[in-house]
Amino acid sequence: MLAPYRARKVPGSALAPQWLSDGERFWYQVGTRYVVVNPTEGSRRAAFDHDQLAAALSAASGHAATGADLPISAVEIRDDDTVRFTAFEARWTWADGICAPLDEAQPLPGEVPSPDGQWVAFPRDGNIWVRSADRTEEFALTDDAEPYFDYGGLPDTTGARALMRLLGLPPLSFFHWSPNSSRILVQRIDQRDLPELVLVESAPADGGRPVEHRTRYTMPGDKQVATMTWNVLSLAERTVTRQQDEPWPIMHNTALVYAWWTGEDEIHFLHHSRDARTLELRRLDPDTGATTTLITEVGETRVDPAVQLGDPHMVHVLKSGEIVWWSQRDGWGHLYLYSADGQSVTRITQGQWLVRSLLRVDEDRRQLWFVAGGLVAADPYLRQICRINLDGSGFTRLTDDDFDHDAMSPPEGDYIVDRASSSSRPPRSVVLDGDGQHVVELEAPGTEALEAVGWSPPERFRTTAADGKTPIYGLLWRPHDFDPDRRYPIIEHIYPGPQNFRAGPSFDPPHQGEPEAFAALGFAVVAIDGRGTAARGKAFHDHSYGDLGNAGALDDHVAAIRELGHRYPWLDTDRVGITGQSAGAYAAARALLRYPDDYHVAVATSGNHDNAVNLAMWAEHYHGDVSEDGLRAISNATLAANLTGKLLLIHGELDDNAHPYMTMRLVDALIKADKDFDLILIPGVEHALIGRQHYFLRRTWDYFVRHLHGSEPPRYRLAPLPLPGLGA
Template identity: 65%
Template sequence: MTTDTHLSTTDYARAEQMLAPYRSRRVPRVTPHWIADGRRFWYEAGRRWVLVDPAAGTRHDAFDHDRLAAELSRATGTAVVASDLPVASLEFDDDVPRFSALGGRWSFADGTLTRLDDGPTDPFELPSPDERWVAFRRDGNVWVRSAETGDETALTDDAEPGVQYGALTDAMSSRMNLRRLGLRTIFLAFWSPDSTRLLVHRLDERGVAEQVLVESSPADGGRPVEHRFRYPIPGDEAQATMSWAVIDVAEGTVVRQDEEPRPIVHPVTLTHVWWSGEKGEAVHHLRQSRDARTLELVRLDPSTGGTTTLVQETGETRVDPTPQLGEPPMVRVLDSGEILWWSQRDGWGHLYLYPGGSDEPVQLTRGSWLVRTVLWVDEDTRQVWFLATGLVADDPYARQICRVGLDGTGFTRLTDDDLDHDAESPAEGGHLLDRASTPAHAPRSRVLGGDGQVLVELEAPTTDALVELGWSPPERFRTTAADGRTPVYGLLWRPHGFDPARRYPVIDSIYPGPQIHRAGPAFDSAMPGTGEALAALGFAVVAIDGRGTAGRSKAFHDHSYRHLGDAGALDDHVAAIRELGLRYPWLDTERVGITGHSGGGFATARALVSHPEFYSVGVATSGSHDARVYVTMWAEQYHGDGDPLDLATSELAGNLRGKLLLIHGELDDNVHPYQTLRLVDSFVEADVDVDMFIVPGVDHSLVGRSHHVVRRTWDYFVRHLHGTEPPRFRLAALPAPQGLAGL
């Protein structure tokens, strides 16, 4: 077989176009924005805005793009074309589009463009449903502003250093990134349906130990700047705590939850809360114990602060309300008083219905598969629509749209194919937006009715624009785990210009979970753009979900419990790549690299020292290399009472034989840079060589300088795994992917 050839700037330029922001613009994804009561929605596709009415079965331009381009050009003196309208922050007010463009805020009614005095809605201010009030946080307290008069009123007055309302914890608030983007910290609060009250949490971080970051190169060119954060770690007695409060806006009264504040170790807890009833007769929220082995549904009386535990579930390992951390919890309190509840108590993830006043639930779904997402509950017809995985014979991760009665009868698959169906529904239900895809086929989007019938066809993009750049779809593969019996799944990207007569080095693009899985069967799986870009540089790339990651059976996920240091079953990754090497002789399994970010950075360094005979080159970015000194959740909830030493990659530092580049942002307030520095210290102590790059001025996601980090990563693999000298090439700063704001 032939040997590697030198890479050129053309190869790098092609790889750059595979990165997520550019890739997403070539194959747009339909993201619905529901209007008012959820009966209609709009979406953006290829710089065109489309309005959809599922009940009428129609889709059409949300406005006259040509007329708007002409009107914007006339009003601003700037040439605007219909194919690239600079529209942002679009919303509809009585069917009139309002948006930001070219430094102004505009409305466009009946072909007439009007400049507005108001700006776009501040994402950290919360208008009431009746639009009479705007809630916000000032100096830690809750305030409201009258939309009519502009008068502002403080609703709380007891904030102090370490105590504030509606805030995220210091350890998980991305303060450094928000500062870089010129944004304030997030304000979380929830208006009652009748706009009379605010539900907000009171966060108390007093007594929590501090960590310090040093900004070496401030914008003013002055002395280095110290940044302090409250940052608890596993085993600390002092943790952030929270309690709920209900504020009557007109009266200015505060009703506080009548329980002692509870520890909070991850901010997702703050979103697992909702008002119930037409006017907000009750508040319901989920809470987990500090070790996450108990999950409770609690009813809060907003008039008294009294609480009642409605459901409590306890397990030997984590008890979660959804398969993956951060997804909407699969809990519904019905008007009848019944409770729809998701549980893994039978070893899978299924739906249960708790009758009012009874502790014995009825199991609605069952079998060796799991419910992934609840889409829509119709209490009138007594049915629930949901996504399920494990029903497609060849892939346990492929999602299908299903329906079942609230008595457990009438289970129906509304989709019965081998596609992955990424569906969602408005809160009110009534229809489903279905995006069906495979790793090779871009999402075909359409609106479905309750029986699975097609109401409106939306988009069916092709991959032609990617293919023209040398892209080929990844192969979905199945191999066997290191135990010799468990099937594991992944994706394999062939190098651009693939020639089976050549031998290609392999890169494992890793994220080990355990809170999510990485390599699904959808078109946009496995952090889109990462694998494609490396494939454009002549590498074969794999993404693998080993045992211990989420999305399958409870036993599969619990493989990582007490064994978090195994980094997503690295032995499964080794076994899978070796099996693929026997299957495909063009894979050079003597030259295997690995790379990842955050938990993937941890897994990368771990791979180089735990499997030094297999992995020879690694680039670890923002790695959480020692969960003993990381935020509390990972060690206490995902490692449990496992051996703490298993969490420290430094314990294996002396095993390093390959080339390892450690990259970290100096202002990473999530995974602090001392994680990387402590690991480097262990390599120095072991007298083994390692490369390190600290990026000034950036946080965990490296926003603003990520393009430089990407290029340095490519160069490292080209030089040490490909075996040639990289070309001199500079990537442009990365734009935001279409449809995404921020990260």
């Protein structure tokens, strides 16, 4: 039931269209099949003859391959239907029925090809270099990088450096090529004056002495934070044009994503204040570095550029200079049209619902397409596809059903790929035209393979929050071999945000596999979205602001489980466990400490148990109160004396996201309170425990079997889980 294996039983449930340069056709992969779609023709076909390619590859490489299980990766399908791919540690091309070796080096990790394919840019010693695709030319575009004052990197606090080391990859980098491949927009981040934190690798692979790993890290209220500026690098002139503004705080990687080229001559970017209460759209002149502020929005709490942290921004600059802008100024989340001079504003969308994503804008027709949440009365999380004119007229729902529509559209083109699903139905993928009419059917997977191993779909439920009036939503998984005459212990699988939400109405919400694994072990499992989480409007989201210690309204979670217990006699509310990772671990431990009569067993993995010493952005953006009392209120250590249930804490010693000292501070407080608890500190792993996930999952399962089921688990072992993006 775990996600890497579960996905194989529902092939086609995930779909990632790769649009060709014409913006009309695209291809995608389902298992080992490759499909090309031409919506204009209404066609869907195999991208190539899989059996022919396998036979030709076998002959050319000397390795056996079959069309049913092609051992290819890094696939690239071009406009002329030529296929390039990697197989048997070599690069190949397939065209006109011929498979031949390709003398083409794939970009290495950290390297970014130019749009025209003629150049590759990459970081080296903190500077930005480029080389020609044929490797005949290589040169530096910057030469003044210093340690912790370099180009193209990420802040240490959010750079996942420990994970990249574990995967044998260089630190993450990020920059933006111009559309004509002549220039690069790149950030320069200054971390020179930041305080350090040190992590110790106790058991290095070479068996030698423990190794220290240093990281620059800012905590809530610290005077110094990482700062950044934008720079434009010219390939032809080999010059650097620097942004003329003073450096400003960078609190999260989204600052790097929310910048883009508008044609060849303008750059736009979103600028957040340190406290996130001011959001600006600025234009950068790539020739001079001068900036112009086009839109400024100020709020009493965060001014978010999207519904969830990391979602694509919803800003579109038209050729006329007009700007489509998303805002929560009315308490929901709607689109507005600003004139080119910023002096007039036209409301595009309105109502007690919110725009969840902007799909595309047709400037000639003066129309835009978007995804909305809150239009379906039964469930405010269900997404629907809509169209509207830029003047606010002509609002049209292109979908009007009880399914969740996860839609995407090409940068250019007239079509939308729609994945419609529910908690019980896998996504049925189709191509829609601008009027919402089905053009091409793509995939419609079933659940037979899941059902064969005991799966049954979760129930989407609605209960009432602790305030006695606000509806809240969640998912309930029944145990395998469910018997309504039995009583089942409950496990809550929690992630309280507040930057996102946990229990969506689609077929594959985040962490879907883990709750289903608990159901396979004989537990009833719930996932709940209380007040203080995203996608329900500004007031609902801001319920957690200033009260981050309530972890997404834990009182709502308690109320929901009690209500479910009255609704279903087979739920045993006297045996309730809770588990989560990261902020979910914080919430799991806090639930056990704050509500000891309602939660009895908790497993908390990689938890940020003391947000007073967590990354600055977390408390400053989502709590707001960084006074001494405000920070004490968001530390689990202050509640240690309340422990009466069973608590297992798990952490990786090289976690550079939620550092292990946060768990150790809770450990220290528990020891001072003379409390019994369990602790697993895993050497050599980071926040996601990559490479050791099988171990922490087995220990988690056993802990709940032992302390909620009241039985001794059998002896068994789990195989290591596949690494993300790297296969088995």
